[in-house]
Amino acid sequence: MIAEPTNTGSMQDAAIDALDPVIALLALVQSTGDVSLLRKYGPALEGTQHQVKEAFVAFDTPLEPSAASLEVAREVRDLLRAAVRSGRPPVLATLDKPLFREMARLALGLEMPEMSIDVAYQHGGFTTDTRVRKPKRLPPADFKVLVVGAGMMGINAAVKLQQAGFDFQVIEKLDAVGGNWLENTYPGAAVDTPSRVYSFSFEPNASWTKYYPVGPEFLAYLERVTDRYKLRERITFNTTVEGAQWDEERKLWKVNALQDGNKVVFEGQALIMAVGPNNAPNYPDVAHLDTFAGPVIHSAAWDHSVDLEGKKVVLVGTGCSGVQVANAIADTVGELVIIQRQPEHIIPNPAAHDPVDELERWAMEHIPFVVQWKRLQSLASAMQDMHGMVMKDEEYAAKTGGFGPINDGIRMMCEAYLKSHFPDDPGMVALLTPSFPVFAKRPILDCGFYETLKKRNVSIVRGALAACDEKAVILADGTRIECDVLLLSTGYKLFFGRQFDIRGSGGRTLKQAFDPYPFSYEGMLIPGFPNFVFMGAPYSYLVANHAVVSEQQVHYAIELLQWMVDDGLSSVDVTESAARAFVEDVDANLAKTAWVQCGNAHGYYRDHSRKVILAVPRHNSRIWHDTRSPRTGDFTVTRRPEMGPAVEPEMAMLTI
Structure with a gap:
C-alpha cells in the first residue's frame, strides 16, 4: 500500500496515480463530456491488470501491462487530475444507452447481453430506479x-x-x-x-x-x-x-x-x-440435546457471555457461517472439532480479508463516478447468464460424464485449489471433496478455512450429529466426542x-x-x-x-x-392460473439444474420435503x-x- 500523503493535494495525486486506468478513463469521460477520449485511449487499456482484478476478484488472473498501456495510463491520469482540480461538475451526469454500453464493455472487458444494459445502468448506481408508471394520482391519505x-x-x-x-x-x-x-x-x-x-x-x-x-x-x-x-x-x-x-x-x-x-x-x-x-435459527433434531451439560450456542443466536478460551469445542456445520466461526475461534479455543455432514465447494477468494486501499477509497469518495464504475465491475457476475453454471448440459454430459463445461471448469478450479492446500494429504483432499457439481448447494468463498484446518488444535470429522449425553456429542455412526461447548452452525428454517x-x-x-x-x-x-x-x-x-x-x-x-x-x-x-403458470415454468427449468439433478446435496434451497423452493433458475x-x-x-x-x-x-x- 502506498503511504498516505500528508495533505489533500498529495493525496489526490497519489490516489489518481494508483487508480485503475480503465476507471480513470471512464470517470474522465463523464467529467469532461469528451467522448473522443474513450475511443482514443480505450483500445490500449482493454484487458489491463487492474480491470481483471477488480472485475473478478475471486478469480484473479494478473496480466502484465504493455509499455503502450502504461503510457496511456499516465496520460489518462494526468487528464483526470486536471479535470478534478478544475472543480467543475461532471458534464455527463447521465449516459445514453449506446454510450453506456460502450463504456461498460471497457469496464467489464466483455460485451453485456442486450437485456442486461438497462439493468447494469440502474444497479451500477448511475441512476435512481426510474418509475415505469407515470403517476396520475398521489396516494390518498387513507391508503x-x-x-x-x-x-x-x-x-x-x-x-x-x-x-x-x-x-x-x-x-x-x-x-x-x-x-x-x-x-x-x-x-x-x-x-x-x-x-x-x-x-x-x-x-x-x-x-x-x-x-x-x-x-x-x-x-x-x-x-x-x-x-x-x-x-x-x-x-x-x-x-x-x-x-x-x-x-x-x-x-x-x-x-x-x-x-x-x-x-x-x-x-x-x-x-x-x-x-x-x-x-x-434451525436447531437440528438431536436426541437428548437438552442433557448436554455445557453451553449449546447457535451461530444465529450467539451467546457472548460464554468464554471459549482454552475450551474443547465441537462445531457442527461447514456452511458459510460455519467456516467463518471456525476461522474466528480456532486460535482461541483449546481444541476445535468440526463435524461436517458433507463437504462444500470452496472457491478461492484472495480478497476475503483484504482492506480496501486507502487511496482507492479516497478516489471513490472524491472523484465522481469512480464508485459507480467499481460497483459495476463487482456486478459483472450478476449481469451474466447463470444457466451455464447451474443447468445440466445433456449433450456434454453424455460425452464426458460431466455436468456442463462451465460448471466442470469451476469444479476443477475448486479441486485444484483444495489440492494446493493439502498436496501431501490425499486423505484430507478426499474428505473435503464434494460428490456433486458446483452450485448443487451454495459454494463458499474461501475466508481461510483450509488454512484453519491445518492448525494443530483443529480437526474435522465426516458425520451427522445424532444425539448428546451430558459430556459429549454422538454421531450417527456411534462416534462419541467429548467437549465443553457445542456450537451449531446449522443454518435457518x-x-x-x-x-x-x-x-x-x-x-x-x-x-x-x-x-x-x-x-x-x-x-x-x-x-x-x-x-x-x-x-x-x-x-x-x-x-x-x-x-x-x-x-x-x-x-x-x-x-x-x-x-x-x-x-x-x-x-x-x-390469479391462481397466473401463479401456476409461473410455477410450472420455474419447475420445468429447475428440473435441469444442479439443485434438482443432484438431490443428495443438502442445502437451504430445499424445504423439509426436499423440494427446491427457494432458488430460481432465471437470469x-x-x-x-x-x-x-x-x-x-x-x-x-x-x-x-x-x-x-x-x-x-x-x-x-x-x-x-
Missing part, C-alpha cells in the same frame, strides 16, 4: 402500507415508499434496524458478497474498509441509510408480529402484534412482508410466513395455501392474499446477488401500489424486465367506491 421487518429489505421498502409519497409504518421485533445483521453477531460474521454489490444502488457507499465487510460495518451502513432518510420515526421497534388477517369488507390488512407484553393491532391497505426466508397466522381471502391461511409446498408468483405474490407483497418468497433467490433482486422486488411493489392508486383499486390479487436481467411493472391481466381487482380528482402528472412525479 397506508404496513411493512414487517427493518432489515435490508424493509429499509429498502421504507425508502421507496417514502419517495413515492405513501403513508407507511414499519414493524420490527428488535430494538434497532438491521435484521439478520443485528442478530448475527457470531465471531467472524461477514458478508460473502462484495461490499460494493451488497448495498443499495441508490445509496452507494464509497467508504467500505474491506472488500467483504464484517457484520458490524454492514450494520453501520444500514443505520446510516436509516438516518439519512429519517426512517426511525416510521419504525415501531420491539414489536413482534404474530399474525395478519385480510378484512374482505374493509379491504385492508389487520396485523396482530405483541408490544411490551400487550397485544396491539395495526391496520393498512397493503402489507409488505420483508423479513426474508432466513429468519429463524425457511420462513415463508408459515410460522405466522396469516389469513387471506375467506380466512384461508398461508400454511394452507402452501400445501403441499410453498410457491409464489414472481417470487412475491400468493393468490388469495390481496394487497400482499411477500419479499423473498418461494422462487425468488438467485443463489447470489439477492441484494440486487430485493431492490427489484421493492420496485415492483411500488409499481403495484401506484397502479392501485391511479386506477382507484381497493384490492389486487394475482437476473429477465427478473428485472419481468418485474418492471405488473401485468394487469394476471390480477383480479376491486375498485374503491369513490376516488379523488387526479393531480397534474408533474405534481405526482416523485423520484424513486
